[in-house]
Amino acid sequence: MVNFSDFALHKTIQQAIHDMGFEEPSPIQEQCIPKILEGVDLIGQAQTGTGKTAAFGLPLIEKMTNQNAVQAIVLTPTRELAIQVSGELRKIAKYKRVRTLPIYGGQSIGHQIRALKQGVQVVIGTPGRVLDHLRRKTLRLDQVKMLVLDEADEMLDMGFQEDIESIIQETSSDRQTLLFSATMPQEILRLARKYMNDPQTVAISRKEVTAPTIEQVYYKVFERSKLESLCRIIDSEDLELGIVFCRTKRGVDELTEALQERGYMASGLHGDLSQAQRDKVMKSFRDSTIELLVATDVAARGIDVGNVSHVINYDIPQDPESYVHRIGRTGRAGRKGIALTLVTPREMKQLRTIEKVSKSTLESRNVPSLEEVMERQQTLWKQQIVNLLAGDDDLTPFMQVVDQLKDNYPVEKIAAATLSLAFASSITFEEGDAYDFGDTGASKGMVRFFLNIGRNLELRPPDLVKEITELVGISSKAIGKIDIFENFTFIEVSQDVAPFVYEAMRHTRMKGKRINLEPAKPRVKRNQ
């Protein structure tokens, strides 16, 4: 097993990795990091979610010096990705004096110019805006030692080829060039031949894996209300013993604590625990003093417990292989097992990859509503009260309170008020939707999207409905008005599923064409 400490990374960076909670390098990281540190040009190909950012980010930050000039530039297709990559690089550079700055369209250019003037070593930007700064001479790339093309296939799909080439020409020719992509179409290889120096290729191919035949379900959740969703899901299941998987050690600690606060019997397991601590956790899991074991992939690897009723992927696994490993922890010895996976909008594509590669189908289910959870809670509350009534606990002090109140209030009301006092903390509610599509000119409760294909490709409403309901796992009821024109289409979908439709549908293929889906602009009023 390769460890992060096996790489020749400075201790400040090792410390940052530890803080980020990464337990071991992912396959793409394992292979890329030493090569990038050596200084060769490199093409890295691996699926979304496999950790490509840190694969280039760790050696990139390692190589930065305190020279006050832009030493590295990372190009990404969208502003969201620029912000995301910048955030990850900033975490890696936590203990090192390296300044990173995302620059993208839509943000005030004046603000970016001021930030650039302060001195920045790493720029992460979208091609259009980077070019804009180069033309204004507010950004210089002649000291760039490292150029990274991240999500290169998406950049080309979005028509950035020329911009990218113009930017590359502004950098010095002795730079190191890295290219990362989920797919390797011809145009990318052509770009690589033209601008890279004898590049080495690292490709993480998908291993064929087969998922066990157990019940597999996924829930569409939002990042912001993930914890709430998890609790509702747990509360609605007949859970005997469950393993909840998180991506990082940090994630394990945070989730374990949050679950404990909410009254669940949960313990965390990850590589930072001592052997004695691990043994203790495993013992309590084996003899069922806890109901939930929260773990990283690495920590769960050695676990062999027979009666795990549920595997819950709180964070979606990084690849199909680890999905299969995880869910294999349940359904042992002929028992019925259930695997539940939480999927955020951004992760829709990963879900489909997992399904395809592991040759399994995950049934889409909705996170139980508050009413459904409450209904279930009522049964539990009743049970607890019955237990108490049947037991021999001394209720005298409480009886006195009831006695004093019952002259003025009906006993039923007193009982209900008492219940609400006792159980109020078990009812929490928080809906979250981080996506703001703005005014899209949609009907109430809906979001209207623009799709760049129409009658020209013989698109008909039923085709579109079928495509969306299958890909996004939603009911056709969530789809509203569809207007198909010659070259484009407008489609309305219900607000709560709109982020999932958006992330799952943009940059996919339909009718043999690469499609683009974006929030529609509000209709312009005529005669004004």
Ligand code: ADP
């Ligand atoms: P990609 O660019 O391949 O789509 P990302 O770099 O965005 O993937 O990584 C996906 C997620 O996995 C991020 O949240 C990242 O912080 C996390 N991650 C990356 N490497 C590791 C690792 N070695 N261990 C745990 N989590 C990781």
Ligand code: MG
């Ligand atoms: Mg990426």
